[in-house]
Amino acid sequence: MEYHSDRFEDFSLLIFHDEKLLAVLPANKKGNEIHSHQGLSYGGLVVKKSIRIKEYTQVFQALLLFLCENGIATLNLKALPKIYNRTIADEIDYVAFLTKAQTYRSDVYLVIDNSETYKPNRNRKRALTLAENRNIAVREDENYKDFWNQILTPNLNNRFGVQPVHSLTEIEKLATVFPKNIKLFNAYQDDELKAGVVMFLTETVAHFQYSSGSDDRTDTAALDILFDEIIRKYADKKYVSFGSASEENGRVLNEGLAYWKESFGARASVQNFIKIETKNYSELTI
Incomplete structure (x- = not known):
């Protein structure tokens, strides 16, 4: 704190x-x-x-x-x-x-229970095939600066009028202090950054803390393949948490966001x- x-x-x-x-x-x-x-x-x-x-x-x-x-x-x-x-x-x-x-x-949280078989739905499978054909490569990375400045902050600002909860300086400091618990994964196409995810890791949970893709993320499916690879990477955790899908202090369900997370096989939990x-x-x- x-x-x-x-x-x-x-x-x-x-x-x-x-x-x-x-x-x-x-x-x-x-x-x-x-x-x-x-x-x-x-x-x-x-x-x-x-x-x-x-x-x-x-x-x-x-x-x-x-x-x-x-x-x-x-x-x-x-x-x-x-x-x-x-x-x-x-x-x-x-x-x-x-x-x-x-x-x-x-608040509604969407969570994959790793005691069950990971099974994305047909829409996600089509997107994953698209990403493979676009030669999207996923890397564990330390390039917080480009993800924060080029993708995450502009997307949050343009879509919701907000900034990330953590500033770039804060997330870099936290990642330095807790290198085993905070990790960044970026998706690249020919070395061009297309999407990124910041994971917060505990003994039982791999949690998607931040995730965002470039404007052409639908065309490249970079965010889809990024999520898929991370879900498979942390299959040893009890759960993979996608975070909240509710708004306005839990009274409104973001149905589109909930469906996207559920399409990876996530189910509802509550905080x-x-x-x-x-x-x-x-x-x-x-």
Whole structure:
């Protein structure tokens, strides 16, 4: 979180029992509300793998009590999509029920489950054949500058009027700090950059963080073959995540985007955003 720490009022918390660290909450403060850190894609209480449900509930009660006593009215959590868990870990669902949490946003994520056979549909297969005939070559690359300046930023600006969440300087810094977790793949036709993808990698998930193609991407199918090769490359991961296909805080499904991701065999998963009133800490006495 350090590279953009100037944008947030940090309020990250450590929860102890005596001198033993039990949990961590990366968070920032806005007014009388706490957010599981808004500079992170996902958030929530980070706990040890072996935590028991009673202990988890006690930890969460201590967290809410501390916030309530310090004038914080609401805790907002961006729940971790369950594909990122290394084991079954649904304690937060139980705590949300007990504390009368409100789900105020629900984003649709499209995900390939690698326990099933990878099977793109007929449209994608036709595009892959086209790309092969156009001599599109995929490379693991460090050419963030050209992808950012020539393809990604212009496309986002022209189509949506927005900039990438990360600047070129930020993504290059993050890729340097986390070389095993952030990788760039570019697609070239006769050494001309046609498309690019930035992957964020965890133990369980290969996630398409950024993807974009040049204006002739339909003619060359460069983005199709780029996705196909990456999906095959990370077949050892439990999941390949295509990211969100919903807009306006989850209330509108981008049907075209959803279909394109589903055409590779992706299925819907959900990331919930929940709001908990800290005064409800007393509901966790079990």
